[in-house]
Amino acid sequence: MDTGYLVALRDNGQVFVYRSGVTLGSAAVPGYVSGQWTRLRVAARGGTLTVHAGAKKILTVTDSAYPVGGLALVTGGAGARFDNVRVNPETNPAEGRTVTVSSSYEGDGWTAPAVVDGARAGIGWSSSTANMGGNHTEWIQVDLGGARPLSRVDLHPRSDGPNTGLGFPVDFTVQVSADGSSWTTAATRTGFPRPGAGAQTFPFPTASVRHIRVTGTNLRPDQHGNHHMQLAEIEAAGGNLAAGRPVTASSSVEYTDEGWLRTNLTDGARSALWYSMGWSSLPGTAGRTEWAAVDLGGPSLVSRVDLHARSDGENTGSGFPADFTVQVSADGSSWTTVATRTGYPRPGASAQAFSFTPVTARHVRVVGTGHRDAPHHMQLAELEVH
Ligand SMILES: [Ca+2]
Numbered sequence: 001m002d003t004g005y006l007v008a009l010r011d012n013g014q015v016f017v018y019r020s021g022v023t024l025g026s027a028a029v030p031g032y033v034s035g036q037w038t039r040l041r042v043a044a045r046g047g048t049l050t051v052h053a054g055a056k057k058i059l060t061v062t063d064s065a066y067p068v069g070g071l072a073l074v075t076g077g078a079g080a081r082f083d084n085v086r087v088n089p090e091t092n093p094a095e096g097r098t099v100t101v102s103s104s105y106e107g108d109g110w111t112a113p114a115v116v117d118g119a120r121a122g123i124g125w126s127s128s129t130a131n132m133g134g135n136h137t138e139w140i141q142v143d144l145g146g147a148r149p150l151s152r153v154d155l156h157p158r159s160d161g162p163n164t165g166l167g168f169p170v171d172f173t174v175q176v177s178a179d180g181s182s183w184t185t186a187a188t189r190t191g192f193p194r195p196g197a198g199a200q201t202f203p204f205p206t207a208s209v210r211h212i213r214v215t216g217t218n219l220r221p222d223q224h225g226n227h228h229m230q231l232a233e234i235e236a237a238g239g240n241l242a243a244g245r246p247v248t249a250s251s252s253v254e255y256t257d258e259g260w261l262r263t264n265l266t267d268g269a270r271s272a273l274w275y276s277m278g279w280s281s282l283p284g285t286a287g288r289t290e291w292a293a294v295d296l297g298g299p300s301l302v303s304r305v306d307l308h309a310r311s312d313g314e315n316t317g318s319g320f321p322a323d324f325t326v327q328v329s330a331d332g333s334s335w336t337t338v339a340t341r342t343g344y345p346r347p348g349a350s351a352q353a354f355s356f357t358p359v360t361a362r363h364v365r366v367v368g369t370g371h372r373d374a375p376h377h378m379q380l381a382e383l384e385v386h
């Protein structure tokens with residue numbers, strides 16, 4: 001148990017991060033009360049471990065001793081409850097990043113960092129109440145910590161009952177930048193209707209992005225005639241848009257012990273791992289139809305699908321369909337075919353790429369109609385969408 005990172009909360013309110021007995025960092029939990037529940041959020045991304053207490057980031061540790069590894073949850077002599085435990089490829093590079101704002105109201109649960117705290121519902125950031133009497137301009141900016149290919153920004157309006165959608169700007173721009181000085185406008189909207197709960201999605205051609213800025217130039221008055229700009233969450237997506245996204249399929253063997261699970265189609269593992277082989281349909285006839293689909297989480301500009309076959313020795317390429325189509329959809333029910341192959345040769349371990357004219361879609365699926373190698377499973381190690 002002592003060959004990894006250990007995040008521990010002691011009964012004096014101190015959180016420690018240890019590596020093999022060495023203290024890498026510690027911090028006090030604000031307002032700690034012994035004997036009451038303390039809510040901590042621990043995130044490991046690359047070589048960075050962060051610990052949040054509520055919406056406040058209290059500790060960041062950077063270390064490179066373990067590039068890969070497993071996860072264990074333990075308690076030591078005290079009650080603990082773990083929920084929302086996820087081991088996923090990064091789907092939202094904005095989460096937990098640094099936020100700067102034109103102004104901020106800090107109170108009643110509103111706080112600027114809450115716009116990247118991973119909570120899409122409820123409230124988040126609000127512009128200041130000191131300047132709400134007249135319509136004006138407000139902005140919010142997120143620094144992702146490094147540039148990466150992005151093609152989508154998702155804005156989540158506040159969603160707190162009857163106030164849902166209030167504070168979402170009427171006229172605004174979404175801008176992106178690789179360096180914080182040269183900006184590209186990714187989206188411009190005017191007269192944007194008051195949204196309901198859920199992501200408002202703004203796709204754009206893939207760009208190298210470190211900074212995201214949303215500028216509201218025409219704010220929506222609330223029921224008292226006051227002008228705020230408010231957002232519950234800002235998210236970003238890009239690169240492989242399918243990473244970590246939910247998968248549905250015509251059928252699935254769901255063999256946990258052998259690593260054949262629907263979720264393993266988008267888990268980021270392209271080649272065979274003992275715990276992650278990919279997705280496998282049930283067996284059947286060679287000419288039946290099987291399919292697997294991924295929901296990208298919102299309208300996205302897509303132009304290429306990469307399919308990775310299983311790659312475990314002599315079975316490499318088995319289960320990759322011989323006859324299939326790649327299809328895209330806005331709504332998950334009406335589909336457009338963007339690639340068709342028949343008699344496709346059994347592939348090796350490298351990505352099989354299928355490019356097409358860029359199209360806006362939320363759902364992507366692969367439909368196999370001809371299957372090799374009795375008993376004719378349809379199998380893929382990974383599905384990637386760009
Ligand atoms: Ca939030």
Ligand SMILES: [Ca+2]
Nearest residue numbers: 264269381382
């Ligand atoms: Ca996989």
